[in-house]
Amino acid sequence: MNNIRATLAIVWRIAVPYFRSEDKWAGCGLLGAVIAMELALVAIDVLVNQWQNRFYSALQASDWDAFVTQIWIFVGLASTYIALAVYKLYLNQWLQIRWRQWLTRHYLGEWLENATHYRMQLKGDAADNPDQRITEDVKNFVEQTLTIGLGLLSSIVTLFSFVIILWGLSNAAPLHLFGTDLMIPGYLCWGALIYAIFGTALTHWIGSPLVNLNFEQQRYEADFRFNLVRVRENSEQIALLKGEGAERGRLLDRFGFVIGNWYAIMSRTKRLTAFTASYQQAAVIFPYVLVAPAFFAKKIQLGDMMQTASAFSSVQGALSFFVTAYRSLAEWRAIVARLDGFEMSVASSANLPAHEPAIALAATGSSRTIALEQLCVNLPNGAPLVAADAFAIQPSERVLVTGPSGSGKSTLFRAIAGIWPFGTGTILVPEKARLMMLPQRPYFPVGALRDAVVYPAKPDTFEAARVRDTLIAVGLTNLAGRLDEDGHWNRMLSLGEQQRLGLARALLHAPDYLFLDEATASLDEPSEARLYRLLAEKLPHATIVSIGHRSTLDVFHTRKVAMRQDGEIHVLGNDGAPAEKETSTAG
Numbered sequence: 001m002n003n004i005r006a007t008l009a010i011v012w013r014i015a016v017p018y019f020r021s022e023d024k025w026a027g028c029g030l031l032g033a034v035i036a037m038e039l040a041l042v043a044i045d046v047l048v049n050q051w052q053n054r055f056y057s058a059l060q061a062s063d064w065d066a067f068v069t070q071i072w073i074f075v076g077l078a079s080t081y082i083a084l085a086v087y088k089l090y091l092n093q094w095l096q097i098r099w100r101q102w103l104t105r106h107y108l109g110e111w112l113e114n115a116t117h118y119r120m121q122l123k124g125d126a127a128d129n130p131d132q133r134i135t136e137d138v139k140n141f142v143e144q145t146l147t148i149g150l151g152l153l154s155s156i157v158t159l160f161s162f163v164i165i166l167w168g169l170s171n172a173a174p175l176h177l178f179g180t181d182l183m184i185p186g187y188l189c190w191g192a193l194i195y196a197i198f199g200t201a202l203t204h205w206i207g208s209p210l211v212n213l214n215f216e217q218q219r220y221e222a223d224f225r226f227n228l229v230r231v232r233e234n235s236e237q238i239a240l241l242k243g244e245g246a247e248r249g250r251l252l253d254r255f256g257f258v259i260g261n262w263y264a265i266m267s268r269t270k271r272l273t274a275f276t277a278s279y280q281q282a283a284v285i286f287p288y289v290l291v292a293p294a295f296f297a298k299k300i301q302l303g304d305m306m307q308t309a310s311a312f313s314s315v316q317g318a319l320s321f322f323v324t325a326y327r328s329l330a331e332w333r334a335i336v337a338r339l340d341g342f343e344m345s346v347a348s349s350a351n352l353p354a355h356e357p358a359i360a361l362a363a364t365g366s367s368r369t370i371a372l373e374q375l376c377v378n379l380p381n382g383a384p385l386v387a388a389d390a391f392a393i394q395p396s397e398r399v400l401v402t403g404p405s406g407s408g409k410s411t412l413f414r415a416i417a418g419i420w421p422f423g424t425g426t427i428l429v430p431e432k433a434r435l436m437m438l439p440q441r442p443y444f445p446v447g448a449l450r451d452a453v454v455y456p457a458k459p460d461t462f463e464a465a466r467v468r469d470t471l472i473a474v475g476l477t478n479l480a481g482r483l484d485e486d487g488h489w490n491r492m493l494s495l496g497e498q499q500r501l502g503l504a505r506a507l508l509h510a511p512d513y514l515f516l517d518e519a520t521a522s523l524d525e526p527s528e529a530r531l532y533r534l535l536a537e538k539l540p541h542a543t544i545v546s547i548g549h550r551s552t553l554d555v556f557h558t559r560k561v562a563m564r565q566d567g568e569i570h571v572l573g574n575d576g577a578p579a580e581k582e583t584s585t586a587g
């Protein structure tokens with residue numbers, strides 16, 4: 001019971017914001033219309049039930065005129081039913097797509113806010129496969145919530161409408177057993193209730209493991225898909241290493257989980273279906289068994305018996321809502337749990353800096369210096385990695401950071417960029433400063449080359465001629481005429497070309513602070529030198545901080561800072577030596 005209450009509370013938390021959002025009028029209007037139509041359909045069911053009595057009575061009495069009248073009444077009822085059923089589905093689907101659109105935007109907004117998507121990965125307890133949660137789970141949540149909610153509403157209203165009818169019929173057709181009439185008020189209602197309670201209890205007993213199994217199935221399917229996508233993304237590496245055999249094995253292992261869990265679902269569903277199908281078939285006969293003695297004793301008419309059977313099956317059907325909807329309910333609960341996990345993970349990642357000891361990022365006000373104060377950058381598990389104190393990067397300075405591999409240079413850059421919260425101390429960054437980080441492997445969205453270069457700015461932020469000139473300046477003359485060409489640029493270009501394209505991006509954006517994390521390491525030394533000179537020429541006032549291992553980089557920087565090892569931790573020294581001055585312009 002507590003579980004059900006907790007699930008309903010989560011459903012409420014996920015569902016209600018849409019009906020309070022800017023789209024609330026459309027959402028509430030559509031929901032209201034769909035509910036009204038659902039209720040109208042129940043009303044038609046009640047009218048059809050009463051019609052059955054009249055229809056069968058006309059048949060029994062061989063009354064042709066009454067028969068024809070009833071046929072016309074049925075045509076009217078059926079036409080209304082069809083119109084309502086069509087528009088109920090149409091408006092329901094309309095509501096689904098609007099609700100899904102809002103929910104998707106909402107989740108995308110939260111997931112892509114302030115590097116939350118990145119922190120979710122760092123935390124390790126992140127919700128697995130957020131892509132699946134934002135696509136399939138949102139779609140299924142909206143669809144199933146409406147289906148189950150409306151189904152439940154319809155069952156409740158049907159129950160109340162038909163219980164009244166059935167109560168009256170119970171009195172009109174008393175329980176006739178062993179030649180005597182037993183006067184049990186509303187005995188047909190009690191019969192339906194006992195039958196439904198018995199069915200619901202057994203269904204839950206047999207079907208409850210399905211909730212967990214469905215949850216696991218979604219996870220295994222998503223894992224399998226994710227690993228297939230990774231193979232596609234890294235197909236060149238896999239082909240070069242001849243790793244197809246290993247990949248096939250790994251993928252089949254993952255798929256093995258999908259299959260194993262599916263067999264468990266099949267076996268559980270088989271048992272559940274065997275029970276629910278028997279239950280439903282028995283329900284067809286059960287009311288006739290109850291009232292047949294009264295009919296054969298000529299206490300009631302054929303019309304009464306048919307109406308009773310139909311009313312009984314409506315009441316029993318409404319009471320058995322959980323029996324018939326059990327599989328959907330099990331799937332729905334798994335979806336709700338997955339969306340809840342996603343929301344929790346987003347919320348805790350977004351609040352990470354507030355809840356745990358975290359690196360504080362502060363604005364320096366009028367100063368244009370970046371300062372690291374009592375900074376200790378940790379790994380996600382809390383182990384200290386890099387320390388720096390009273391370390392300042394002056395405006396327009398060119399600093400080269402060196403240090404052994406794995407000493408934490410890139411992680412320090414992440415902390416300065418504000419996406420790495422683990423650690424203590426303060427990083428002061430000038431207010432409204434424009435920082436840009438260029439990694440060794442820049443990211444380019446799939447699409448037009450122009451969009452890829454200017455990312456994350458809008459495509460028309462820079463004039464085409466300027467983008468073209470910049471590409472020529474960084475040595476990508478062959479790409480300059482292909483700005484409108486669509487492509488997967490990370491896959492199509494060599495790493496060196498990608499690094500040139502990354503620098504073109506930096507030149508266009510002209511940040512105040514440019515952090516180059518081995519951003520030219522794949523270029524030959526003369527090309528690297530040319531690009532550093534280009535940066536000095538085009539961004540004379542920018543502060544540039546580079547991470548690099550090559551000594552040829554020294555001449556392009558005014559200060560060289562080495563990471564020094566101090567026990568377990570690396571320390572960024574603030575006693576950086578002046579870097580060598582460039583003596584030659586060759587290259």
Ligand SMILES: Nc1ncnc2c1ncn2[C@@H]1O[C@H](COP(=O)(O)OP(=O)(O)OP(=O)(O)O)[C@@H](O)[C@H]1O
Pocket residue numbers: 122379380385403404405406407408409410411412
């Ligand atoms: N997300 C993460 N989770 C756990 N450990 C991490 C994570 N990111 C980095 N590390 C660890 O932090 C350490 C420092 O990594 P970092 O990339 O900052 O080193 P680096 O000095 O830039 O190395 P390199 O010169 O090889 O690029 C490494 O031991 C790495 O395994």
